[in-house]
Amino acid sequence: MEKRRIIVGISGASGIPAAVEVLKLLKQQEGYESHLVISDSGKVTITYESSWSVKDIEGLADCVYDTHSIGSAVASGSFRNDGMIIVPCSMKTVAGIANGYSDSLLLRAADVVLKERRKLVLMVRECPFSSIHLENMLKLCNLGVDILPMVMTFYNKPETLEDMVHHMACKCLERFGIEAEGYRRWMEQ
Ligand SMILES: Cc1cc2nc3c(=O)[nH]c(=O)nc-3n(C[C@H](O)[C@H](O)[C@H](O)COP(=O)(O)O)c2cc1C
Incomplete structure (x- = not known):
């Protein structure tokens, strides 16, 4: 049976461990495959803030695309997929998506997911937010994009x-x- 595809984008915000975890959890899902695009700045943040190499992170995905390769499969609306997660999502990438400015494969893939009305999940990270960031996120939220800020939670009793x-x-x-295995829902732990 054909696997369901989820596109994963890594942009240059802080939070590379979250991207690694998303890719690892997707790998555990039998019926799914991950299609990864990393922005240039994403590659920079990987080296700054994680002990992972770009190659190791790419190794967690089923398919990897160069963000400069604008003609890749994920650039087309005809490429079947369930949607895209950008984790971590920088404010520059938010601005690009909110304004339809697709000058890289990562941005083009998100633009296509949006125009095809598929699911787009952005794990945004900045602190504090400016009104420009907030306005861009509000615009996307009103278009049905899931804005998941990278925030701490305590109700799940993290150790x-x-x-x-x-x-x-x-x-x-x-x-x-x-x-995903080990997901601690409120009142279901
Ligand atoms: C170590 C590091 C951490 C960064 N963290 C953030 C962040 O949390 N949020 C953000 O919007 N930009 C952050 N930046 C800046 C972005 O990398 C920069 O704006 C870049 O142009 C984003 O490009 P991209 O969206 O194409 O990946 C960070 C940069 C570095 C080097």
Whole structure:
């Protein structure tokens, strides 16, 4: 049976461990495959803030695309997929999507997901937000985009930073109806 596809974008915001966790959890889902695009700045943040190499992170995905390769499969609306998660999502990437400015494969893929009315989940990260960031996010939210800020949660009783990252990654996948192992729902623990 053909697997369901989810596009994963990694942009240059802080939060690379969340991207790694999303890719790992997707790998555990038998019926799904991940299609990964990393922005140039995403590659920079990977080296700055994680012990993972770009190659190792790419190795977690089923298919990898170069963000400069604008003619790749994920650039087309005819490419079958369930939608896209951008994790972490920078304010520059938010601005690009909110304004239809698709000058990279990552932005084009998100633009296509939006125009095809598929699911777009943005795990945004900045602190504090400016009114420009908030206006761009409101615009996208009103278009049906899921804005999931990278925020801490305590109701799930995390003991480690990894628990927090895991919880955020589970929330991303939940948007696609995927129940990741170890997801601690309120009152269901
Ligand atoms: C270590 C590091 C952390 C960064 N964290 C953030 C962040 O949390 N949010 C953000 O919007 N930009 C952040 N930036 C800046 C973005 O990388 C920069 O705006 C870049 O142009 C984003 O490009 P992209 O959206 O194409 O990946 C960070 C940059 C570096 C080097």
